[in-house]
Amino acid sequence: MSQVRERILDVASDLFYRHGIKAVGVDAIISQADVARMSFYRHFRSKDGLVVAYLERRDEATRVWFEKQVRRLAPNPRDRPLVVFDALALRFRSKGYRGCGFINAIAEVADPASDAHGAAAAHKRRFQSWLATLLREAELDEIFAADLLLLFEGATAVSVRQGTAEPALRAKRIAALLLGTLEPRRVQRRPSTPRR
């Protein structure tokens, strides 16, 4: 209906993700969305309300995006649990990537009782259960979903810090080992010859 609300959400999503939630004021949002101040408060009870809307919308969009990419990259359901990390690599390479918006929100908002925390936690729950579905459809044990999510989060954190997509492939390799697709390396113990 109201394209004003959509415009606000578009602008806020962009600014919140790029600069962080606390770093973006209501003034910046309404001016960039070209919207009157009162129109903002007609559609959102407060800035906090907008933050929740931002996270809920991002939850939906993120999950739809991964679902689509994974289907595209892996026609065979058996390949999908690992292909998640290829999709993740795509994401890492996308312009302006700045990590998981939900993890960032949690890092920023601090208060675990806040609505933002709740929305972020809900997203991660849904994401993990999606991973479980992928595993089930690949005829693998759903029990690995939490492990995959841990690798997913780890890759994201490392990628943001070092600004490359390589951690996604690193995580994929570990995941493959975990799921039994690859044999573990057999050469971990180094020969006892002195180094250098």
Place this chain on the structure above:
Amino acid sequence: MSQVRERILDVASDLFYRHGIKAVGVDAIISQADVARMSFYRHFRSKDGLVVAYLERRDEATRVWFEKQVRRLAPNPRDRPLVVFDALALRFRSKGYRGCGFINAIAEVADPASDAHGAAAAHKRRFQSWLATLLREAELDEIFAADLLLLFEGATAVSVRQGTAEPALRAKRIAALLLGTLEPRRVQRRPSTPRR
């Protein structure tokens, strides 16, 4: 020398970690440190300067803490690479734990050219090279250091979100598999009998 500077850093470290950097104003710091406003600006050029000092101090403290804990928990150097995750679990269980201060800083500050980013990146580099040392001293391949760090970060992110220490043990199990200490599970492929 000056205990004023130390007091400021003590208070700032606590507040920055607990509430986030942007959420803590100079006023709160100086009032809680019981220090005059000008004393603050005599010791730190700006709030950003204080943030860098906070991160550098935390870098030192964090690495010293892990080093000590790992030595304590694993007298045998061969056990130390995995015992890192037991130390991490201790950390997760500590009161008021709110994740990695450096990851949080990166999430909050956004600008990758900022001093805060630089300090955080430097910490992670040092931490990874410490992990490499542990691996070397355990006669394992240093190449795994990046993998261990990825698991470390993943466990941290998950732990903060769900508020438990369990992800540390999950990461440890994966690390053990990775380092070849454990055999991979042999039962991943579920029997083709229909579920439920």
Place this chain on the structure above:
DNA sequence: TTGCAATGAGACTGACCGGTCTATACCATT
């Protein structure tokens, strides 16, 4: 005792914060 550097207390600046309020303009339905 004198002198100096460090600290304290607090006023002050200009900018911005989230949020409220009034007044006006537009546009579709009746």
Place this chain on the structure above:
DNA sequence: AATGGTATAGACCGGTCAGTCTCATTGCAA
């Protein structure tokens, strides 16, 4: 043509932000 909902523009509120400045007080050392 009148009405009612939705938009706009922008003044305004109290509070907080980071940072500067002045001046009094402290404490130590020459």
